[in-house]
Amino acid sequence: MKSPLRILSCAVVATALPLTAQRSEAPSSESTILEATRVVLAAGEALDGEAARLAIRDGKVVAVGREIGAEMLGRSRRVRLPAGAIVVPGFVALNDQLDLGGELAESIHAFTPELRAADAFDPFDRVLPWRARSGVTGLVLAPASVNTFAGIASLVKWDGERGRVAAADGYLKLALVDSSLSRERYPTSRMGAADLVRQAFADASDPLLGVGPEYAVLREVKDQSRRVAIHASSHGELVGAIDLARELGLAPVLLDAVEPDECIELLKGSSVTIALRPLDWGSRVALLEAPAKLASAGVRFSFAGTTGNALRRSAALAIKHGLDRRTALDAITRIPAEQAGFGERLGTLRVGRDADFVVFDGDPTELTSRLLETWVDGRRVHSSRSESNQESIR
Amino acid sequence: MPDPARDRGWCGVLPTALFAVLSLTELRVRGQEPATEPEASPEPSAATPEPPAARPEPYVALRVGTVHPMVGPAIKDGVILMQGSRISAVGAAGSVQIPADAQVFEHPDAHAYPGLVDSLSQACVPSGGDGIADAGGEMVLALDLAEPRSRQLVERGVTTAYVSSRSAGVWRGQGVLLHLDADGPKPFPGHETVGVHLRLAAGDGPSHPLARIDRLAGLGGEFDQLEAYQTALREHETKLAEYGKQLEAWLEWHRKKNGKTGGEAATAPGARPANAGGGEAPARSGEPGARGPRGRRGPGGGQGGENPAPGGAERRPPQDPAPQNPAPQNPSPQNPAPASPASPGAAPANQAPAAEEKPPERPQFPPAPPRDPAKDALLALREGKLALFVEVDRGEEVTRALEIARQHGVKRLVLEIATRAASEVAAITEAGLPVVVGGAELPPLAELGPNDERRSIAALLAERGVPLAIGSLSLERARNLASIAAEAVGAGVPAELALRALTIDAAELLGVARECGSLEAGKLADVVVTSAPLLSSESRVLRVISAGRSVHEAK
Numbered sequence: 001m002k003s004p005l006r007i008l009s010c011a012v013v014a015t016a017l018p019l020t021a022q023r024s025e026a027p028s029s030e031s032t033i034l035e036a037t038r039v040v041l042a043a044g045e046a047l048d049g050e051a052a053r054l055a056i057r058d059g060k061v062v063a064v065g066r067e068i069g070a071e072m073l074g075r076s077r078r079v080r081l082p083a084g085a086i087v088v089p090g091f092v093a094l095n096d097q098l099d100l101g102g103e104l105a106e107s108i109h110a111f112t113p114e115l116r117a118a119d120a121f122d123p124f125d126r127v128l129p130w131r132a133r134s135g136v137t138g139l140v141l142a143p144a145s146v147n148t149f150a151g152i153a154s155l156v157k158w159d160g161e162r163g164r165v166a167a168a169d170g171y172l173k174l175a176l177v178d179s180s181l182s183r184e185r186y187p188t189s190r191m192g193a194a195d196l197v198r199q200a201f202a203d204a205s206d207p208l209l210g211v212g213p214e215y216a217v218l219r220e221v222k223d224q225s226r227r228v229a230i231h232a233s234s235h236g237e238l239v240g241a242i243d244l245a246r247e248l249g250l251a252p253v254l255l256d257a258v259e260p261d262e263c264i265e266l267l268k269g270s271s272v273t274i275a276l277r278p279l280d281w282g283s284r285v286a287l288l289e290a291p292a293k294l295a296s297a298g299v300r301f302s303f304a305g306t307t308g309n310a311l312r313r314s315a316a317l318a319i320k321h322g323l324d325r326r327t328a329l330d331a332i333t334r335i336p337a338e339q340a341g342f343g344e345r346l347g348t349l350r351v352g353r354d355a356d357f358v359v360f361d362g363d364p365t366e367l368t369s370r371l372l373e374t375w376v377d378g379r380r381v382h383s384s385r386s387e388s389n390q391e392s393i394r
Numbered sequence: 395m396p397d398p399a400r401d402r403g404w405c406g407v408l409p410t411a412l413f414a415v416l417s418l419t420e421l422r423v424r425g426q427e428p429a430t431e432p433e434a435s436p437e438p439s440a441a442t443p444e445p446p447a448a449r450p451e452p453y454v455a456l457r458v459g460t461v462h463p464m465v466g467p468a469i470k471d472g473v474i475l476m477q478g479s480r481i482s483a484v485g486a487a488g489s490v491q492i493p494a495d496a497q498v499f500e501h502p503d504a505h506a507y508p509g510l511v512d513s514l515s516q517a518c519v520p521s522g523g524d525g526i527a528d529a530g531g532e533m534v535l536a537l538d539l540a541e542p543r544s545r546q547l548v549e550r551g552v553t554t555a556y557v558s559s560r561s562a563g564v565w566r567g568q569g570v571l572l573h574l575d576a577d578g579p580k581p582f583p584g585h586e587t588v589g590v591h592l593r594l595a596a597g598d599g600p601s602h603p604l605a606r607i608d609r610l611a612g613l614g615g616e617f618d619q620l621e622a623y624q625t626a627l628r629e630h631e632t633k634l635a636e637y638g639k640q641l642e643a644w645l646e647w648h649r650k651k652n653g654k655t656g657g658e659a660a661t662a663p664g665a666r667p668a669n670a671g672g673g674e675a676p677a678r679s680g681e682p683g684a685r686g687p688r689g690r691r692g693p694g695g696g697q698g699g700e701n702p703a704p705g706g707a708e709r710r711p712p713q714d715p716a717p718q719n720p721a722p723q724n725p726s727p728q729n730p731a732p733a734s735p736a737s738p739g740a741a742p743a744n745q746a747p748a749a750e751e752k753p754p755e756r757p758q759f760p761p762a763p764p765r766d767p768a769k770d771a772l773l774a775l776r777e778g779k780l781a782l783f784v785e786v787d788r789g790e791e792v793t794r795a796l797e798i799a800r801q802h803g804v805k806r807l808v809l810e811i812a813t814r815a816a817s818e819v820a821a822i823t824e825a826g827l828p829v830v831v832g833g834a835e836l837p838p839l840a841e842l843g844p845n846d847e848r849r850s851i852a853a854l855l856a857e858r859g860v861p862l863a864i865g866s867l868s869l870e871r872a873r874n875l876a877s878i879a880a881e882a883v884g885a886g887v888p889a890e891l892a893l894r895a896l897t898i899d900a901a902e903l904l905g906v907a908r909e910c911g912s913l914e915a916g917k918l919a920d921v922v923v924t925s926a927p928l929l930s931s932e933s934r935v936l937r938v939i940s941a942g943r944s945v946h947e948a949k
Contacts, residue, residue, distance in 0.1 A: 133848070313881065315931075367883065368930075
């Protein structure tokens with residue numbers, strides 16, 4: 001290197017750093033710099049060649065591209081990804097129940113907005129590793145749609161060995177779909193469900209009636225400090241949800257939309273956004289063409305898939321039916337992150353955000369590209385290659 | 395002009411004069427014909443094509459940025475020259491001469507591939523189901539060729555589709571290979587039947603492993619009745635041959651009695667008119683009449699009309715090949731040659747021409763044993779005339795399929811789907827079985843441990859060089875066949891193999907590799923032109939040519 005003085009000062013800094021960092025994160029307080037062929041920071045923004053670098057520390061992105069100074073380059077652990085590697089932000093699954101099924105389904109009472117999905121979470125859930133292996137780095141665990149006010153979603157992540165709750169307080173989930181109605185209790189009809197929603201929000205503003213943690217959650221939604229999502233799939237459910245949103249002044253994301261084609265006019269210019277049911281080989285043509293139409297109408301949408309394959313399939317099919325690549329990638333990264341209320345940490349690779357990303361050997365919206373590695377919170381949690389052939393340079 | 399009549403006898407004058415008159419007339423008529431060229435071919439432009447002229451067939455040329463012939467490397471700035479329904483030449487622009495009057499389609503930055511082959515199609519399957527209940531059922535009889543959604547398949551570049559039953563039954567009858575062209579889907583000329591289908595996959599069946607094994611052991615028992623059936627058929631053959639000889643002898647006796655000279659063996663009363671189809675070549679040209687006694691619903695209806703001899707003459711292929719039975723001496727006009735050495739040899743030599751003899755009894759035609767189309771199909775499997783397609787899911791079903799094939803002498807076995815059969819990949823490879831998959835489906839999570847590998851069977855098989863074909867399983871999926879293949883690449887199947895699984899390898903598996911599946915001179919002119927490489931998300935179909943006619947053009 002340079003003068004002995006610089007080496008000495010670097011050494012002092014290097015020894016001081018571990019002391020200032022938290023003990024539990026000692027290994028990750030060293031920076032890591034990833035070098036790839038291309039780093040996609042967000043859909044439509046990519047760094048190529050020499051600038052295709054990502055600096056990570058403590059599970060966060062600390063610098064990208066040319067902002068990475070020579071000094072940082074010098075003292076960081078460098079990881080060179082295979083030739084042709086493309087880094088993209090990790091996918092976000094917006095409405096996942098893993099295989100928890102019943103644990104997330106509080107069907108007896110229709111009104112349970114205060115329940116948290118995080119309380120049902122099992123860090124050793126068997127499905128969790130497979131999500132990450134398919135490229136989903138940010139998984140929003142949401143209550144099942146078996147009652148009208150289902151509860152609060154949480155962000156969970158997998159670190160390669162076990163899962164953890166990264167953020168317990170996510171969006172409030174409502175449901176207007178058939179499965180949320182029940183013969184055993186009110187509401188038994190969509191009509192009743194809509195009225196329940198209306199009534200509950202009205203009561204939340206009432207000082208006498210709006211008492212208790214449930215109504216506190218509703219007030220947070222009303223004053224926009226908490227996001228809200230409504231599970232509505234069919235055309236009737238979607239229209240009902242849009243009407244309620246307008247009436248109550250809410251800006252929900254409509255989850256699992258299956259018949260959005262007729263709603264596009266209604267959605268134009270509104271603050272309601274959509275999370276489409278993942279597109280599949282057998283989907284109706286109208287649904288396959290819906291993303292392109294939504295994009296032309298300026299409606300924000302994502303794909304509410306739970307696996308990387310479903311999300312990539314949706315993106316590729318949407319592109320095949322007229323959607324542009326950039327919006328397609330957005331729909332499985334940045335948009336679902338924002339819709340879930342985690343846009344400040346997930347969905348893009350900007351400074352200060354979670355170092356969650358996936359490495360492909362090509363554009364991930366091309367189904368022919370293969371997933372090489374998944375990184376969550378700055379750690380590689382999955383590699384598809386049997387032996388790693390990354391080089392570590394010092 | 396010399397009078398030819400003078401050189402002949404008096405008897406020859408009249409016919410000769412007639413001949414002379416006719417010749418002169420013909421010359422006059424011919425002389426009056428206009429000496430013009432045949433109709434000019436249509437303007438060489440990229441406009442919608444005219445129907446082909448009567449003769450000779452016009453040339454159609456396709457010029458594209460890249461031709462992917464599937465045999466040999468891709469050709470840049472390629473030309474595909476077609477005439478009539480076939481490809482005449484494929485090569486780089488400089489090396490293929492395009493006739494001046496050819497209709498030329500230009501797609502400078504596009505990619506041309508062979509028309510796609512869908513090995514698991516549901517094209518033209520009527521919504522009410524196919525009604526097939528056993529191995530003898532034939533999908534071709536159940537098809538609704540005018541089904542509207544199936545006509546759109548060709549717009550996606552699918553020009554060949556193998557349709558088979560996806561019913562919940564065990565035996566799913568015989569599939570039908572269709573060619574999709576300008577007139578819509580129709581049975582593939584000369585290659586309509588390919589295989590018999592069996593479902594071993596448990597589906598919603600028993601979930602306990604022991605119950606599954608029990609179930610599997612009970613399947614395939616239909617083969618056990620075959621011996622008796624085949625024996626009955628062979629005996630009938632022999633009896634027919636006997637009958638033939640006896641009938642010939644009886645006829646000869648009567649001819650002699652009536653004073654006629656020893657007639658040809660061919661004039662046996664009740665001998666069939668020439669359209670017996672010979673009973674020799676198993677050419678299944680797809681004519682319904684030719685199917686006769688074989689199909690239950692065949693309009694030919696073997697027993698209608700004059701005599702049972704058609705049933706004998708039109709013997710199904712199992713009886714045809716020589717090793718099976720000694721050359722059947724049928725009283726058919728088609729084989730007087732083999733018959734005559736025998737019968738005339740028998741008749742005149744051994745004849746006792748005593749006119750006072752009692753006439754020999756007219757021989758009784760031996761009644762044919764009742765035909766069972768299901769058993770006929772199983773016999774065809776033994777002879778390799780048809781392949782056995784077995785839908786499997788788990789490894790144990792693969793094992794059972796191999797057992798059935800080995801035990802009952804099935805010559806060609808093809809597996810379908812095999813999603814959870816990763817454990818049997820080695821056995822499949824070793825047996826050299828081709829596999830038709832529905833895509834890059836992954837085995838369900840429920841049966842995997844947290845550290846197990848989870849890979850699609852398509853990738854595992856491709857790695858070991860097992861021949862693969864990709865099929866759609868439904869009309870909706872067929873629209874996205876290219877994307878399904880793309881996902882297979884992402885799952886680990888090499889791109890080249892994935893493309894072959896939709897073209898030449900599929901054609902090979904279905905027995906039509908000489909007709910389609912690659913862009914080569916002599917094959918059917920089935921081409922799909924796309925705006926980008928076929929497996930790319932952005933790729934769109936620009937043009938589809940089927941049997942030399944442009945059947946779809948993107949707007």
